[in-house]
Amino acid sequence: MANQGFAVLLPNLRRAFFVLAVATGLGLLSLKRGDEPTVACSLANAGANDYRILVVGESWASDGKIFPDLPETVSNRLGGRGVRACSIGFNGRNSRLLYSELREKFPKFRLYSLSEGNAPDKVILMTGVNDAIQHIGASAYVEFTEKLVDYFSDAGDVEIISIPRVNERWFKPPNLFSLMKRNVLRCLHDGCDYQVNDVYRVALWRDHPQLHIIEFDNFIDKFEGHEDNYTLDGVHLTDETYHRYGRFIGAAITLAPNENPRR
Secondary structure, eight states: OHHHHHHHHHHHHHHHHHHHHHHHHHHHHTOOOOSOOEEEEEEESOOTTOEEEEEEESGGGGGGTTTTHHHHHHHHHTTTOOEEEEEEEOTTOOHHHHHHHHHHHOOHHHHHHTTTTOOOSEEEEEOOHHHHHHTOOHHHHHHHHHHHHHHTTTSSOEEEEOOOOOOOTTOOOSSHHHHHHHHHHHHHHSTTOSOOHHHHHHHHHHHOTTSEEEOGGGTOSOSTTOGGGBOTTSSSBOHHHHHHHHHHHHHHSOOOTTOOOOO
């Protein structure tokens, strides 16, 4: 009789554990990180008519890792014109959290004080890695990427780097809570798949074909076979590769025909 009673209760227990897991995961999703975004700036051939670049993104945009290579490359393309590049990096944030913190901590007056009170000529968005490995869902990635673009509507131009290739499948979350959250959201949003980079990319291209995209695959087209470009976590680049990445971005961004060298 006891076994029969337990058999009757088992489906309800499974359902309760599932609901608890979902509630825990969604609760963890709403938690704010305590670490502050990092800001870095780099100048190349500074002058009175500097070309202004702002890079906003996740940890890849932190601590000026792609400097001074990015502004130097753009300056060379502009025939020696001065280039002022600044970056704001939000470590570990997906695009939803990044957008929220950007609006809270960098209102326009503070944001543009990085370029002496002027709107940037070029904004480069480096997001999507955390969206994919945290499994926030393709629709959320698309929604908040669009909102980030709109936030810089007064800039000269906004370009988005497609989600970089990282070790999605074997990524190890930093703690138990992150692991629980990832597994719940992976099945809730992404059909329990581990590797969703292309799904998120296609969703953005499909819904917003007008956005300007820099194709990351022209730098590294897949993680497998290129592991030496990454640190042991399979998510972050080595220092040397970050510098090459800065040169790649500097060569890949679109420069308007009227962006003439400084005379």
